[in-house]
Amino acid sequence: MATGEFDLIAKLAPFLSGGGDGVLVGHGDDAAVVSVGDRAVCLCVDVVVEDVHFRRDLSALDDVGWKAVAANVSDIAAMGATPSVAVVGLCRPASLDDAGVERLYAGMAQACERWGLRLVGGDTVAAEALALSVTVMGDVDPDRVVRRSGARPGDRLLLVGTLGAGAAALAQVRARLEPDPRHLAAHRRPVALLAAGRVLGEGGATALIDVSDGLGADLGHVCAASAVQARVDWTALPIAEGVLAAAEQLGVDPVSLVCGGGEDYALLAAAPPGIAEELARAAGAAEGVPAAVVGEVLPEEPDGGAPQVTLRMPDGSTRDLTALGYDHFRGAEGP
């Protein structure tokens, strides 16, 4: 998260709806939720910019289209919702020929087919740099919306999916090393855990977020919204295969790579202790991905002295996860 981002978000809050009068969830969650008759829809937007979020030497244009849709589907999944349609705003530079636009659209269409939504419109404009802004709408039962703000002390923390693959790929590319093909695939074609989101929402998760800025940052968002603190166990985390080996090869801190890297598109949930284990198992099984109970929600320290998110290491020492920023091409994000 960029320095000063919280200041800016606070300054922009007066211009944004926090809820009320048909807005069930306003700004500040993975997606907004708006009532429509006796139903509700989710709405979220994600922008990807060339050389900030992707590089054409690492990702084909259909990968870029796929990823822009997948990132939004992941946000929709993190509300316990189901995506229905998408619209796309495309900033088209002279370097993007018609065949390139087609490949972008082909990738978006592949992701839409994968997750059952449809691309219903867009606006393409001339620009200096390639940027793709995808908005996805989803259906959600208004009584089953899962927000970031519902985590309660005593809840367990569940993680569905694995951490570190995308970050490892980028770190290896930057170090001019050959990235692990599995990690590069995770960077190019991330998988949104839509079925897991539904299982978590219907199964009684109290809070839900997708891990796109890194576990430390995103668990921090849940803690801030829920007014709680949290502790995570390093040994419990489902780390993507090869990530620890990559950290060693690179000589970088494995915790930073796993918890601060971002672009994981895992789902992080809170749930009461009585159902947490079974819920993690069911959510992982729905996607065929690892899932585990990884920590616990703690009461907020009234004096604010303790770190909001603590990582407990095998030797009993602890680290402050809040301090880990994400580390990928992205330079700023919000509100």
Add this chain to the structure above:
Amino acid sequence: MATGEFDLIAKLAPFLSGGGDGVLVGHGDDAAVVSVGDRAVCLCVDVVVEDVHFRRDLSALDDVGWKAVAANVSDIAAMGATPSVAVVGLCRPASLDDAGVERLYAGMAQACERWGLRLVGGDTVAAEALALSVTVMGDVDPDRVVRRSGARPGDRLLLVGTLGAGAAALAQVRARLEPDPRHLAAHRRPVALLAAGRVLGEGGATALIDVSDGLGADLGHVCAASAVQARVDWTALPIAEGVLAAAEQLGVDPVSLVCGGGEDYALLAAAPPGIAEELARAAGAAEGVPAAVVGEVLPEEPDGGAPQVTLRMPDGSTRDLTALGYDHFRGAEGP
């Protein structure tokens, strides 16, 4: 419209939903329409890019925010719908400081307040160039959606609002002349004719579009979607005050400025002859803007020899309006 745009749209069609299975209106209209329970929502997106759609020496950042929302509200109005919420994707260059982001948001919030919608979320990312992608959702009665494709031979054409002001401002700026302040205001803070759209939709308009690419291009869209041709009378057109004087000062063809300039945000409708005059009067009165019956819908010529959109001049001569491209900062648009 950029050369080859129709080719590209045809190539992208396989990736886009044309309708069916809950999509009441797919790509190719002012907005998509999707059923939600027994209601329906509209969805549209508009991207504005610095030095393509606006220049910071002509528009303040709050003007840019206003315009990005207004352009979408105009699209929603052109479906006979009512906007409810907006989300924004912001490409933020280093040249845009926090105060600049605040001004952009303030302008979006002013437009949202004006037309009764709320800004519920967004994504801000680092980028080389300033671009703003606004998506607006609207409510619409599924039985009252007005499409581009419903114009029938014999219908009259109605125009609500005035033509030429935005184009005149840009032409004068380009010629290094002082623009008419009324025209500059129309460029900076266009007004979406939301109330007129509702009057036209509820009053029996058979087709509706907002004039954002110029009357020639947008009437061409209606004719293509409705498989009809059209004739417009020059003397009937509601031209913004001062535009003909500006054309004379500039030494440019007034027809190009009025019918090919774009950025008018007027509404163009078709309606049966028995109700057209009264509908134009009511729609204009709803906004306090000029409105008139300006022409007629004609059967499609089977051999395709005649121009699709003809402008009849006072001396009885005719001009082919289809041939007029729009002419502003914008370089390409679609699909």
